[in-house]
Amino acid sequence: LNTKLTIPSPLQKIEDPIYDKHQLEVFVKRDDLIHSEISGNKWRKLKYNFEKFKSGKYDAVLTFGGAFSNHIAATAAAGQIFQIPTIGIIRGDELNETSNRFGNVFIIPEGGANHLGVFGVSEIISELSFTPDHIYTAAGTGTTAAGLLAGSTTSKIHAVSSLKGENYLKNEIQNLLYYSVLDEAEVEMLLDRLDVIEDCHFGGYGKYNEELIEFVSLFATQHSIQLDQVYTGKMAYAFNRDLKSGKFKKGETIVLLHTGGLQGIT
Numbered sequence: 001l002n003t004k005l006t007i008p009s010p011l012q013k014i015e016d017p018i019y020d021k022h023q024l025e026v027f028v029k030r031d032d033l034i035h036s037e038i039s040g041n042k043w044r045k046l047k048y049n050f051e052k053f054k055s056g057k058y059d060a061v062l063t064f065g066g067a068f069s070n071h072i073a074a075t076a077a078a079g080q081i082f083q084i085p086t087i088g089i090i091r092g093d094e095l096n097e098t099s100n101r102f103g104n105v106f107i108i109p110e111g112g113a114n115h116l117g118v119f120g121v122s123e124i125i126s127e128l129s130f131t132p133d134h135i136y137t138a139a140g141t142g143t144t145a146a147g148l149l150a151g152s153t154t155s156k157i158h159a160v161s162s163l164k165g166e167n168y169l170k171n172e173i174q175n176l177l178y179y180s181v182l183d184e185a186e187v188e189m190l191l192d193r194l195d196v197i198e199d200c201h202f203g204g205y206g207k208y209n210e211e212l213i214e215f216v217s218l219f220a221t222q223h224s225i226q227l228d229q230v231y232t233g234k235m236a237y238a239f240n241r242d243l244k245s246g247k248f249k250k251g252e253t254i255v256l257l258h259t260g261g262l263q264g265i266t
């Protein structure tokens with residue numbers, strides 16, 4: 001299924017005098033370049049769900065999302081490219097009733113949040129030519145963070161929550177990991193490398209302020225990489241804040257995962 005997409009995605013080194021000052025090497029994993037419509041972590045999360053669909057006897061893929069959901073848009077685009085019928089329900093809580101209505105469908109949870117999503121994301125790690133000390137990702141359902149943990153062995157995974165709410169993200173990641181590795185002791189070991197950042201949501205999902213917009217705009221000018229203010233902007237902002245507060249050791253390598261999502265840009 002990967003053939004129509006840019007996989008492996010490029011790894012781009014970015015430069016800034018402050019990285020030199022702290023003797024850090026910083027890279028952006030450009031998953032936003034995988035495909036114009038199936039950008040970022042979306043394809044990672046969909047890949048094995050689509051394979052599962054293909055190996056079964058379903059008539060369509062059905063999934064859920066909020067209004068303007070990147071996940072719904074990506075699922076529809078992927079369905080078109082791979083000629084798979086897809087149904088997107090905007091906020092469907094009535095899961096059972098819905099699936100009856102649409103017949104024999106393969107259901108992908110909202111945000112691609114299942115163990116197949118985790119497995120797809122974990123492949124990002126094998127595309128890296130070195131083992132980073134730190135990886136930063138934006139987090140909503142936590143599937144991407146779970147996949148990065150599952151795929152790596154020593155990297156610290158920093159999950160920057162784009163939503164307001166304390167202590168939910170670690171639990172979500174823990175559950176997703178449990179369904180992926182099916183071993184409580186291993187899940188505990190993986191969670192040791194998780195750093196959840198819950199104070200960089202700028203007021204909640206979709207919320208932002210002038211400072212964040214300026215940061216995103218400066219990042220675009222400096223590195224020619226467009227971030228959005230819903231997910232990746234908050235992720236890169238958190239990294240920058242951690243850098244300034246002296247969180248890293250000299251000589252460390254950091255990868256910022258560009259999870260795409262420019263649909264939400266205003």
Ligand SMILES: Cc1ncc(COP(=O)(O)O)c(C=O)c1O
Pocket residue numbers: 040041070071111138139140141142143144145231232259260261262
């Ligand atoms: C651009 C972008 N980054 C990050 C995320 C959050 O990823 P996850 O739900 O896997 O935590 C999303 C939502 O899926 C997204 O659209």
